[in-house]
C-alpha cells in the first residue's frame with residue numbers, strides 16, 4: 001500500500017511517499033481503508049523528536065513505526081473474529097498516538113481503542129479532524145476543574161487545541177475570553193467566545209480582569225506574566241513545556257507553595273472521550289475548524305505549513 005514513510009527523525013523532508021505492506025487485522029482489530037487524516041503538531045513533534053523525551057515512546061535512535069498520522073477517518077474493510085461493535089462498511093474516525101499509521105492507505109486498530117462511527121451529518125474529511133486538538137483541550141479543561149460561570153481566558157484560540165477549547169468551555173458553561181489575531185476575530189466569535197481580544201492590539205497579560213483559568217493553548221506566555229490576571233486560586237495551563245521545561249517544574253512546586261497553580265496534565269485518549277466528542281458534534285456543540293486540505297503526495301508541504309505555527313484549526317491530509 002501507499003504510505004508517507006520516515007526512517008529517521010528530522011525536518012519535514014525526512015518523510016517521503018513509498019510502498020509498505022498492508023497491515024492485517026488481529027482477532028481484536030479492524031482494518032480501516034483510510035479516507036483522510038490530519039497533519040498535526042502531534043505528528044510533527046514525533047517526527048522531529050525535537051523534545052527528546054518523545055523518543056522513549058517512538059524509538060531512541062530511529063522511529064519504530066515508519067508511518068505517522070495520529071488521526072484518521074475511513075471505512076472498515078475487514079475485522080477480526082472478536083470484533084462485535086463494528087461491521088464491514090462502517091464509516092469511522094479515530095485517534096492513535098501509540099502506533100500512528102494513518103498517513104497510509106490502510107490502518108489497523110483495536111476495536112476497543114479510540115475509534116467510533118462517524119457522527120451523523122458530517123463528512124469523512126471533517127470527521128478526521130474531530131479528535132486531536134479537542135482531546136488535549138478536554139484533558140486540560142478537566143484538569144482545571146472548570147465550573148459553570150467561571151471566567152476562562154484562552155490564548156491561541158485559533159489553533160486545533162484553542163478552537164476546540166473555546167467550544168468545549170462554552171459547552172461546560174464557562175465565560176470565555178479568547179485571544180487571536182485580527183484576521184481571526186469573526187471566526188473565534190463564531191466559536192462562541194464571550195469576548196475576543198486581538199493580540200496585535202492588546203496584551204492580555206496586562207488586563208485588569210482576573211480569571212479562574214488561563215489556558216495558553218499555543219504556549220506563547222508564561223506563568224509569571226499571567227499570574228496577575230489569575231484569581232487567588234486561579235489555574236494556569238500551557239500546551240508547551242515552557243523555557244527549560246519551566247511549566248513542568250512549576251506544576252510540581254506551585255501546588256505546594258502557591259494558591260495560584262500551574263498544572264501540566266498528561267493527555268490520554270480513550271473510547272469514552274471519542275464517544276463524548278462524537279455526541280457533542282451531533283448535538284451541534286462542537287465543530288472542528290478546518291484550515292486547508294493537502295493531497296497525500298504533498299505531505300512535506302503540509303508539514304512545512306503546520307510548522308509555521310500559524311495554521312487555523314486543523315490541516316487535512318487526503319489519502320483516499
Ligand SMILES: NC(=O)c1ccc[n+]([C@@H]2O[C@H](COP(=O)([O-])OP(=O)(O)OC[C@H]3O[C@@H](n4cnc5c(N)ncnc54)[C@H](OP(=O)(O)O)[C@@H]3O)[C@@H](O)[C@H]2O)c1
Pocket residue numbers: 040041042045133136155156157158159160161162179180181182184199217218219220239240306309310311312313
Ligand atoms: N507535545 C505534543 O505532542 C503537542 C501536541 C499537540 C500540540 N502541542 C502544542 O500545542 C500548541 C498548539 O497546537 P495547535 O495544533 O493547537 O495549534 P498551532 O498550529 O500551533 O497554532 C496555531 C495558532 O496559534 C495562533 N498564534 C500564533 N502565534 C500566536 C500568539 N503569539 N498569540 C496567540 N496566538 C498565536 C495562530 O493564530 P492567529 O493567526 O490568530 O495568530 C494559529 O492559528 C503548539 O505549541 C504545539 O506545539 C503539542
